[in-house]
Amino acid sequence: MNKNICISFIFIFSLLLSACSLEQDVANLYKKEKPLESEIVIPESFSENKQETIKAVLTQGGKKVEGADFVHFEIWKQDGSLHYNMEQAEEVGNGTYSLSKKFDSNGLYFIKVHASNDGSIIMPQKQFIVGELSKSELEFLQKGLRKQNENHEHHH
Numbered sequence: 807m808n809k810n811i812c813i814s815f816i817f818i819f820s821l822l823l824s825a826c827s828l829e830q831d832v833a834n835l836y837k838k839e840k841p842l843e844s845e846i847v848i849p850e851s852f853s854e855n856k857q858e859t860i861k862a863v864l865t866q867g868g869k870k871v872e873g874a875d876f877v878h879f880e881i882w883k884q885d886g887s888l889h890y891n892m893e894q895a896e897e898v899g900n901g902t903y904s905l906s907k908k909f910d911s912n913g914l915y916f917i918k919v920h921a922s923n924d925g926s927i928i929m930p931q932k933q934f935i936v937g938e939l940s941k942s943e944l945e946f947l948q949k950g951l952r953k954q955n956e957n958h959e960h961h962h
Contacts, residue, residue: 840867842874842926844919852936854912861904862895862919866926870901875922877903884914884933884943892920912937914946 847861860879864871877897882889888911895903909915918931939947 840924840926842866842871842921842923842928844921844928844930846917846919846930846932848932848934852909852934854909854937857906857908859904859906860917861902862921864901864903864921864923866923871923872901873897874903876920878920879905880918880920881907882916884916884946909936912939914939914943
């Protein structure tokens with residue numbers, strides 16, 4: 807009798823397991839993430855006291871993003887002496903958002919784009935130079951390059 811109970815238990819257990827098996831297309835039932843991507847486009851050179859236009863081109867799922875939830879630009883100097891308020895970018899079409907800015911002083915700057923669309927939020931950052939670099943800014947860049955080179959040399 808123990809043998810029959812054991813066989814019955816195995817049979818019921820296997821039935822339960824087979825009922826819980828995953829369907830082949832179960833992954834298609836869940837929302838697929840389409841991350842937002844940005845390319846920051848800056849002029850080749852910046853001049854002190856000259857109006858310059860910085861752009862961000864947004865794509866998501868291989869398509870240009872029109873009417874993003876928000877696109878803001880944040881700009882600051884590397885030495886901390888200047889930090890512009892975050893500003894909303896202007897949508898110029900074809901997934902491109904821009905901001906025109908006049909830079910009052912030479913130096914190393916950073917721009918961070920804060921953008922969101924369809925539940926995806928990104929904050930890419932890029933550095934750029936206005937006019938001439940100070941000695942400390944040049945050392946900052948060289949120190950960063952040395953660190954990168956040291957990291958690459960150890961991976962043989």
